[in-house]
Amino acid sequence: MPDTERSWLAEMESRSLAKQEAFINGIAAKLQRPRVLDKPAHPFRGAPDFWQTFEWPVTERIERFTENFRSAGGHVSRLPDLDAARSFIAGKAAEMEARHILRQDGPELEALNLEGCLPEPVRVAVWNREPGDNWKERAAEADFGVVYADYAAAYTGSITVLSDAGKGRSVSLLPTVLMAIVPVERLKTRLGEILGDFDRSGTGALPAGIHFISGPSRSADIENDLTIGVHGPGIVYALIIG
Amino acid sequence: MIDRGTTASTVKERAQLALNDDFLRKAVKFTTERLRNGKEAAAEQHGNWEEWRERGKQIRLHTIAYLDYYLNLFADNARANGVHVHFAETADEAVKITLAIAEHRGARSVVKSKSMVTEELHLNRALESIGVEAVETDLGEYIIQLAGETPSHIIIPAIHKNRYQIADLLSAEAGEILPPDTAILAGFVRRKLREKFLEADIGMTGCNFAIAETGSMVLFENEGNARMVTTVPKTQITLMGMERIIPSWADLEVMATLLPRSATGQKMTVYMSGITGPKRKHDADGPEEMHIIIVDNGRSLQLGDPEFQELLNCIRCGACLNACPVYRHIGGHAYGGTYSGPIGAVLTPALNGNVAEWDDIANASSLCGACYEACPVKIPLHEMLVYLRRRKVEAGRGSKAESLGMKGFAAVMGGARRYRTALKLAQLGQKLVVRDGGIRMKVGPLKGWSSYRVTPALADRSFRQRWDTLEQEIRSGLSEIDPTVQKRMEQKRQERGQEQGGHGHA
């Protein structure tokens, strides 16, 4: 970034800080009381009490997740291990004639070893492995994006992916088909079990992107007629492992 | 600043246009009914809906009551995450900040996900004025943009258009004839907008919720366009109303429970994204630079106003539109402002601080309370509509005829004797107009009323004229009261000595 830009941003920043003071003081004045500087007691934080203890046993979590994800138009397969996941993905790649597969980086997907088992001409790329490549474009041309989910919630049928250097947000977004591997121990009952972790990690420790995905991209904007695959992946598989 | 959509200047005139548009009425009715049923089914299936609503309301009440604390915390945390935070008191300021960023980044194009705030600011027009292309990427918004219109529903912007109209709009854009097939039309938009996402310099979003304790912003959507907008371009600008704050991620669970169910009947939108700052150093996607512009634009006028502060609790789900029988018949454009339906009828005059000029939309309600019942955070919109009407009258801006009529009403009803006399006169006078026990005359202020109904005649003898005879009759034929009923009544009378307020008021 050129220096002029840097100084422009710095100037905006100092103006914003001054403005913040006036803006926040204005709110307190409108509320007709002195400014509140200490954390107020929040007796209604989060879901109602009865909800906080609600938890399904693992078999029911799997059933409900499957039911919810399917009713949103997604596909679910329960597989015993990563070997089964590898053959499942290879099978789908052959069936759909996928050419470009993009996967996240990380030890679990490294162990999956998709690269080693998919025959030519299928190419498997690993997100951000070589710096400098235009990874967003690589994601846009990919037929399959393969991710390893950080969490899943059965009650809403959602999978959660967190971003980092090896885990691009584009991998779950730009390819035509999304394959999400969900280890069963990461499948929770409620959203709140997942969201609580973000409160606990707090500012500074959160990833830039936290994405809950609950099926294929959809729209009902034309005459309320459901259309699948508007901008994001139109075909989404959740592979529950274990 | 207000774009009224059509040349008609009053709600009544605009409603007239809508009422004569059969297609519009059918389309709006069909979709709102579906959404309303979906919402009811989702609430029922989730269970304990009233407790969740109450919880949602309490979280919003609490946040707004301490908005200075939470908004300040949010701004500090967002900055710590590397976000450039800006504050805009007016629409004008927000536009200026946005344009400055666009100019400094040498932007040629902006891709936008759905944002009602940017509609308030008329930001697309402003961007175009400095030669920046602004592309709406939500399917419905894209259609509306091609048509050169404004959204007529918070959630379904193109609710008033059918597939044939949409096919025409998209065909013109494609340069070829596209059939009116939803999948084909959506497929065209996917391809077309893919190019736009990949070449855009700036991604622009609204904000569903902003989490104070971590400085994160949260977006709910189904298409994936908001994810595109926050992932692909190098610069992200988020415009958020200053009231979008919630304290924590734990509170987000409640909002995530209420919002999708109330909006579309979904358990969850396809995507819920929490964005915390620009991309990290080693990330290969996500914006390099992120701005959040916090907008007041009339919101703070509600703070400290006991009758309207709750308006800031709104989570923009659109459930009140779907439940509203008036919206169903006239659609969104008849309301004339950025926001339509019951929430728009209150929010538009409230944000503009010019109650008197906008009061006619406050009149476009039968005060049936369906909006309040549907609202996931229990905003008493039906009561606020009455407060708006009162404020107009108090400001001396009421209609002369109505004001005179109400004075007459109070004069007659202010005492039983005058009332009795007036009633007798009316009983006599009506003989001129009553035919077959009804009145069908279409004259004067009742012309509209009589265009749809036969008015019943006054009774020959009013209840109060009959009372003496009736009282004699019931006293002579009186049954003995059941002692258990008697005891129950005594008990009820005693109980209410302790209770606060009245029974009822659900």
Next chain:
Amino acid sequence: MKVSLFITCLGDALYPRVGEAMARLLARNGVVLDFPRVQTCCGQPAFNSGYWKEARTTARTILEAFEDSDFVISPSGSCTGMIHHYPKLFENEPVWLEKAENLQRKSYEFTQFLVQVMGITDVGASFPFKVTYHPSCHGSRLLGVREEPLELMRNVKGLELVPLPFAEDCCGFGGTFAVKMADISGAMVTEKTDHVLESEAEVLVGLDMACLMNIAGNLRYRGGAVRVIHLAELLEEGVSRHDR
């Protein structure tokens, strides 16, 4: 115990038969109604249109009329609902505010009183017709009167309750709304009577004469042959029918 009738202006001037039915029905159950003649109108037309000063003038007649009543019952959920707005209306007049709060605590819509206070759910009526029910907005949404009328009807012999499609939708009356926004209101009431006709009911019953006047007026305008009555009338007619 003093159980007073708040007749409402429509009930007084247009539909005295509703008040008569209420009085007879209660007398059959051992309660003689009291009727304070100083009452006029609850003030709702002025209140809803924003003319609160005028609303207060008429509301005072109601507050005075029922000052020493133990229970105040009305044939209209909307007018009783208006009494629930009195504390807000008089929030800056402490003396009247206290009266307003007292009145609110002892005011009931007719079926609410019958079921909640007296504990009566079967009045011993028979009414061998196909009936449909329009739950008026203010009664059901603001007072929470939902189950009471249904329970009373379920216990009427021979009565066949048929569902009214989209029953909970407003009929489009809304007081001055029906005059000021006549075409929107007209569209709403026409949709309502479409549904009434679709239900194939012989009788439409409700708890609010304003809504019923609106619906009946439109039915008559369209030439629809459905009898429109208040539930009190139905019950009283059903009891005298049963007695015969």
